[in-house]
Amino acid sequence: MxxxxxxxxxxxxxxxxxxxxxxxxxxxxxxxxxxxxxxxxxxxxxxxxxxxxxxxxxxxxxxxxxxxxxxxxxxxxxxxxxxxxxxxxxxxxxxxxxxxxxxxxxxxxxxxxxKKYYKPVKISEKITIIPTWEEYEPVNSDEIIIELDPGMAFGTGTHPTTVLSLQALERYVTTGDQVVDVGSGSGVLSIASALLGASGVRAYDLDEVAVKSTTINVKLNKVQELVTSEQNDLLVGITEQADVIVSNILAEIIVQTTGEAYNLVKPGGYFITSGIIKGKKELVRNDLEDKGFNILEVNQMEDWISIIAQKPE
Structure with missing residues (x-):
């Protein structure tokens, strides 16, 4: 061909x-x-x-x-x-x-x-992403291994916006949490949430290719009992509450979801946002505060920003 x-x-x-x-x-x-x-x-x-x-x-x-x-x-x-x-x-x-x-x-x-350029990459203290064809031995007993096949679409999981999201999930997801992943793409954030101890993860994406990719990667990482992947327009029509909502999408799209996210996240819960180019930081931050969230962290990697917000108890 x-x-x-x-x-x-x-x-x-x-x-x-x-x-x-x-x-x-x-x-x-x-x-x-x-x-x-x-x-x-x-x-x-x-x-x-x-x-x-x-x-x-x-x-x-x-x-x-x-x-x-x-x-x-x-x-x-x-x-x-x-x-x-x-x-x-x-x-x-x-x-x-x-x-x-x-x-x-x-x-x-x-x-x-x-393929020769795609090797195992340690994203954070616990999380390592590896390609499906690579052999890899965990460095320590609590290391979390996520397998991805980038040939299926949506990249390797090592873009700064994804790394910032994964690092935030590692800090804020606790055992038994309910997590919502808005704009799931490859499903890497959903998979990480499940492996970090979440008892249930709902992954939503408007793109049916992303839904399929998430489903495949979820099965590859053996967390299909914990993660469900569905086609949906952001948080429209979603009613189940969550301890953590994570959204790695464009800043202009994030601000369309903050009101719904505030209603869905439990008191004391977290809204992790990423995919924000540096110049749009204040747009997202101001919108989160206007909706009632408290800003806990603003992190940067290269030209990209992640903001972690908490709903008051």
Missing amino acids: KWSEIKIHTATEAVEPVSNILHESGASGVVIEDRQDLFQERSTLYGTIYDLDPSSYPEEGVYIKAYLPVNSFLGETVEEIKEAINNLVTFDIDIGKNNVTISEVNEEEWATAW
């Missing part, structure tokens, strides 16, 4: 929404080449650091690459992708240069070569 590589030169702020557009258009995964990665100091505490090739990165901004089958619908699909990216400006999202290029590649070149 012939494949076409679509490469989009965009801005850091647009990485998450552009990646989602590509997934919804049929891409089974994306490659993100961010110039900032070349200059980031990385600790070797959690594992091996792999050298990066500067020639693969843009002078500024981010390259996002995805692979689509060459067929009679390719031209139409590419045009739909371009239109969807252009529409992001209506959400006040910086899309940078927004240059889109297409090139043909051989299946062998991309289907397996990328």
Whole structure:
């Protein structure tokens, strides 16, 4: 089969929404080449650091690459992708240069070569994410291992927004908690919640591909008795209360959910938000406070923000 590589030169702020557009258009995964990665100091505490090739990165901004089958619908699909990216400006999202290029590649070149760069990654004190094909021995007895197959979509679970969410869950989820994951994507946050001791996790996503991906990954990690995955528009129509609600989505979407989240989270419970670009921090923080939440933590990784809020008892 012939494949076409679509490469989009965009801005850091647009990485998450552009990646989602590509997934919804049929891409089974994306490659993100961010110039900032070349200059980031990385600790070797959690594992091996792999050298990066500067020639693969843009002078500024981010390259996002995805692979689509060459067929009679390719031209139409590419045009739909371009239109969807252009529409992001209506959400006040910086899309940078927004240059889109297409090139043909051989299946062998991309289907397996990328796997050598995807190794086990220790995300936090307890949580380690590993690819399904890697052998890994836990370092200590309380280490939590999450297996993911990034070929199924929604990345490897190591994007800063996901890392911030996982670290927050590790601190705030306790044994027996009821957790709601809004915008579940791969299901990694739902899986982590279950492995951290939650007695029940409800994962919601509007995208049916995400629901399927969550279901597959949940079974892969043997927590299907604890996690349910359903298609739903954010928290619309949800009535069951939760001890913790986690939402790793765009800032503009988070502020659409804060009122419902406040009503659903139990007194003393937590609303963990992530996916917030640095420039939208105050938008989310002010909205959370306006709805009645107390802000406990504001954490940052690269250009991304996570805010942990608590409902007063």
